[in-house]
Amino acid sequence: MRSTDFSLAPPQGRAGAMIVVERRFGRAPDARRARAARRELAAHLADSPGFLWQKSYRRSPGILGVASYFVDRDQLDHALVTAPTHLEPWMRLDGEHPTGRILEAEPNGYTNGVWRAEDGRMGHIERFTPTSVEAGRGTEPPRVAAASTDRPKGRPKTPKIRKGPDSATRPIADAHAMFVGATKYTGPTALIALSRIYYPMIARMVTMRGYVWFTTYYEFPFTLGTLAFFERRDDLLAFARMPGHRHLMQWITKDTRNGTAGYIRLHTAPETTGRGSAPAPDATGPAS
Structure with a gap:
């Protein structure tokens, strides 16, 4: 939400x-x-x-x-x-x-469950964040829960990093947008079920236009988080709208059987928010 x-x-x-x-x-x-x-x-x-x-x-x-x-x-x-x-x-x-x-x-983001300051409920957001085209046209983005929550067909895949200009070794400075997020899962059973959704989703993400790099983090006992970097904000939002990610969000938030909390924050480069880069270092002082 x-x-x-x-x-x-x-x-x-x-x-x-x-x-x-x-x-x-x-x-x-x-x-x-x-x-x-x-x-x-x-x-x-x-x-x-x-x-x-x-x-x-x-x-x-x-x-x-x-x-x-x-x-x-x-x-x-x-x-x-x-x-x-x-x-x-x-x-x-x-x-x-x-x-x-x-x-x-960005000021607006996503929180759920026990990490939601407003009321602590689990639930969907109604619509996706607008892309630059939608914002420019003043049109509403599509609904999040419009598609089925059935598990995507096919066997889980181990992520394969694409070679070439959009491979995982792109400079991190190529990224002008990223998201940081995490989910607090309920236990080992939920994590096993998660793997059948997560790995195919990641395998698709690393092939997408604008993808730069991603990493994960873990916090005891059952919290898993992701940092994912993209060239543009719209590239990031394209990943958010892909069926695999949408299914994951619906799977987590349909009740508290799989997870009890989650959050997502989007970060964008200062030039997209009207603020410049870091202060230039003083010629005789510390570097920026």
């Missing part, structure tokens, strides 16, 4: 802004230095005011990165301008070859 109040959501859902940065390294000595620099950067961000949550990650071949979530953009900017100067190569967010991107949360 739609909401602007994420006070009961996990830290990732309460974040108003996030930064994701990464670097590619080929040689073993470079990789060792990169791991040390990433640890220092992650520690600095985690110690900064407004920090909420963080995930360090590795992508093949030889890509190390970190995604950090903050209460709001101002506190994220403060963390960047106070970073040690020798970490500047990780935070080149402008120019021809940026190392990452700042993304800001």
